[in-house]
Amino acid sequence: MERTQIPETTIHRLPVYLRCLLQAQQDRMPVISSVGIAEMAGTNAAQVRKDLSYLGELGTRGIGYDVEALIEHISKSLGITGLRRVAIVGYGRLGGALKSYTGFSDRGFDIIAVFDADPAKIGTDADGVIIRSTDELETVLAENRVEIVVMATPAGVTQELADRVTGAGIKAILNLAPVRLHVPDGVAVRQVCMSTDLQILSFYLAQDGMK
Amino acid sequence: MERTQIPETTIHRLPVYLRCLLQAQQDRMPVISSVGIAEMAGTNAAQVRKDLSYLGELGTRGIGYDVEALIEHISKSLGITGLRRVAIVGYGRLGGALKSYTGFSDRGFDIIAVFDADPAKIGTDADGVIIRSTDELETVLAENRVEIVVMATPAGVTQELADRVTGAGIKAILNLAPVRLHVPDGVAVRQVCMSTDLQILSFYLAQDGMK
Numbered sequence: 001m002e003r004t005q006i007p008e009t010t011i012h013r014l015p016v017y018l019r020c021l022l023q024a025q026q027d028r029m030p031v032i033s034s035v036g037i038a039e040m041a042g043t044n045a046a047q048v049r050k051d052l053s054y055l056g057e058l059g060t061r062g063i064g065y066d067v068e069a070l071i072e073h074i075s076k077s078l079g080i081t082g083l084r085r086v087a088i089v090g091y092g093r094l095g096g097a098l099k100s101y102t103g104f105s106d107r108g109f110d111i112i113a114v115f116d117a118d119p120a121k122i123g124t125d126a127d128g129v130i131i132r133s134t135d136e137l138e139t140v141l142a143e144n145r146v147e148i149v150v151m152a153t154p155a156g157v158t159q160e161l162a163d164r165v166t167g168a169g170i171k172a173i174l175n176l177a178p179v180r181l182h183v184p185d186g187v188a189v190r191q192v193c194m195s196t197d198l199q200i201l202s203f204y205l206a207q208d209g210m211k
Numbered sequence: 212m213e214r215t216q217i218p219e220t221t222i223h224r225l226p227v228y229l230r231c232l233l234q235a236q237q238d239r240m241p242v243i244s245s246v247g248i249a250e251m252a253g254t255n256a257a258q259v260r261k262d263l264s265y266l267g268e269l270g271t272r273g274i275g276y277d278v279e280a281l282i283e284h285i286s287k288s289l290g291i292t293g294l295r296r297v298a299i300v301g302y303g304r305l306g307g308a309l310k311s312y313t314g315f316s317d318r319g320f321d322i323i324a325v326f327d328a329d330p331a332k333i334g335t336d337a338d339g340v341i342i343r344s345t346d347e348l349e350t351v352l353a354e355n356r357v358e359i360v361v362m363a364t365p366a367g368v369t370q371e372l373a374d375r376v377t378g379a380g381i382k383a384i385l386n387l388a389p390v391r392l393h394v395p396d397g398v399a400v401r402q403v404c405m406s407t408d409l410q411i412l413s414f415y416l417a418q419d420g421m422k
Contacts, residue, residue, distance in 0.1 A: 204399035
């Protein structure tokens with residue numbers, strides 16, 4: 001299976017399609033058309049058909065896609081047929097907000113470890129998980145067979161901690177700290193940067209003002 | 212100025228270039244080459260030159276870009292030469308984490324209003340701003356001449372509140388709630404969805420596992 005051939009933009013839309021299909025499943029729809037998916041996902045039917053064609057021969061012309069089968073297929077592509085084991089490094093306000101967010105487990109993610117450097121926090125409860133010291137990063141990541149690490153750390157210490165995370169063999173990082181991470185080849189990084197999002201919105205406002 | 216002609220992918224890279232240039236300015240570099248920007252931004256020099264060419268005739272062949280002038284130029288394009296006025300709707304853990312994040316003002320954003328529906332929170336201090344009731348949404352947004360609204364609300368009430376936000380004339384929304392917003396034409400929305408980011412990371416892990 002040459003999944004490396006799937007365009008990045010398609011990969012980024014798969015989670016959106018999955019969310020739409022789960023909604024369709026909840027609404028007890030056995031079959032859905034590309035037009036139906038497109039409407040829910042805010043795109044067009046041709047795009048949906050093209051994106052899904054990368055996953056194989058799915059759907060029946062003139063009928064549509066079997067909802068259950070397509071959910072299973074996309075979930076498999078996204079590697080979330082079981083729960084993925086996630087750790088959060090940094091239990092400040094943002095880390096705390098993430099840990100308490102109940103939506104992750106529904107989407108295939110289980111936050112099983114939380115780290116902080118503050119002695120006052122270490123050993124205390126973080127919504128059902130005991131906060132561990134960043135000194136123990138490598139051993140706790142290994143013990144818990146963590147697959148994805150979320151960096152919710154202060155900017156200044158993020159690269160250093162990320163180096164230890166990748167050194168411990170982690171291949172996927174979601175970075176919420178406002179720094180660009182340098183990671184070894186073969187490590188996937190997603191950067192969440194709300195300042196950047198605000199600047200992009202500001203661009204559109206600036207355009208609007210010039211009309 | 213036909214700024215509508217700038218490709219969306221270029222727009223999304225402008226904040227990254229700006230961050231690199233501010234770093235160069237801090238390092239007291241008067242001039243920077245496209246190679247220099249590319250290295251800091253994690254892209255290639257041809258991409259940098261192409262992206263910046265959309266903003267006009269900038270830089271001198273063989274010399275590079277004047278750092279100060281380019282900062283000013285990109286800031287103007289992004290509409291952040293002054294501070295943009297931002298409000299947060301929903302002062303839960305995520306809204307609280309955002310309000311306390313000091314990085315926004317450095318990047319051109321001033322959070323001047325915070326809303327919540329919880330009577331226990333209304334009227335109390337949120338890091339220097341008094342929390343207002345969502346009942347007063349329209350009047351407070353107008354009084355404060357808010358330009359961008361951040362939705363940090365529970366999923367179930369987000370669309371309804373966003374309808375009131377756009378009804379009050381707001382043209383830019385950063386949505387942190389795990390729902391896809393429907394907004395009138397002419398309103399720009401950026402969606403932050405960390406579950407989606409985790410699923411994309413999971414995709415790469417799944418691929419890696421198949422090698």
